[in-house]
């Protein structure tokens with residue numbers, strides 16, 4: 001079945017609301033800071049001119065957004081998301097390339113661009129309305145609903161410089177939606193305010209979607225992007241690295257984030273491992289008589305080595321060991337911690353797995369078919385003890401770690417206990 005809009009047009013027939021073509025933008029970052037008039041005069045007298053570093057915030061960015069589409073922009077901090085929104089809304093001018101926007105555009109940008117801190121909230125609302133081409137009578141009619149939506153009625157006459165960043169953002173969002181734009185630019189709107197305000201914003205955004213308005217939505221919340229956006233763009237260091245249906249772009253984004261996270265976790269473990277080998281580690285991390293040593297710990301999912309898992313996924317911890325003599329009846333144990341809370345600590349003896357002896361090099365796996373842990377970073381300990389579990393040969397406490405990252409939250413807390421609801 002073909003998806004059509006309110007005018008019966010299919011996706012491909014819809015005209016573009018925004019066309020961004022080959023946009024690049026550089027910023028000049030001064031090497032020295034001249035704050036006072038004195039600094040500047042001295043600079044002139046000594047003939048020292050400013051030296052700058054040129055920083056490329058956007059490089060040849062091209063994309064288009066169809067009328068009625070909700071388009072997400074994602075990427076790590078500093079990747080250029082806000083800069084491209086500011087160029088679309090004409091707050092910044094691109095160095096090269098072009099931007100075409102069809103219809104009335106309303107930016108809700110970080111800290112409400114155009115707002116003046118020295119003016120009161122009401123004065124700022126009139127100012128925003130004037131910038132958006134609305135006359136005073138039109139804004140008079142909207143004033144109550146703006147302050148009601150922003151939940152700031154008591155603070156109408158407060159100067160904006162005395163607003164908290166949350167109040168500022170609530171006013172900016174309420175004002176931006178009040179001018180009934182054709183194109184709404186939203187930057188991290190769902191990151192401000194409490195849960196109730198965020199739910200109100202979500203409702204409003206969905207109402208805009210239903211009314212066929214075009215939305216460009218910048219957010220760090222992958223869940224919000226997944227819920228709201230039809231298509232997405234991923235930026236990395238000012239470059240477009242992925243563009244297309246939201247699911248695909250989010251998958252590319254998570255892969256990139258995971259890759260970085262894995263590198264960080266492995267680096268951390270390699271450093272600890274190195275320190276343990278050189279016997280140069282905090283005794284609260286590693287202790288034991290060392291006739292048997294843990295030489296490596298690796299984690300695997302169903303298919304491959306991994307350090308980022310999803311709740312319910314297979315989890316294998318592979319412990320590599322080495323002994324310098326025959327060790328009779330060793331006991332291998334592991335433990336998982338979150339925020340210093342000891343979550344679990346199984347060992348081979350408790351699990352009735354008798355190991356007669358170990359001698360030389362070997363590996364042992366601790367396998368969980370469906371890991372029940374919920375989102376967050378976890379620390380992992382591994383140890384080899386004697387049969388009495390009193391004498392440690394090698395105990396590596398929280399030396400390694402892994403993360404659980406679920407795309408959509410299914411539960412709160414530490415565990416997914418797979419409960420069911422029954423209404424009676």
Ligand SMILES: Nc1ncnc2c1ncn2[C@@H]1O[C@H](COP(=O)(O)OP(=O)(O)OP(=O)(O)O)[C@@H](O)[C@H]1O
Pocket residue numbers: 027028029055057075076077078079080081082083084
């Ligand atoms: N006015 C400016 N002068 C100098 N550098 C700037 C300016 N505005 C942005 N930048 C730099 O450009 C880069 C991109 O910034 P931008 O705010 O677009 O990133 P972002 O993806 O929105 O980041 P975040 O997720 O942290 O909000 C950053 O390195 C930032 O420091």
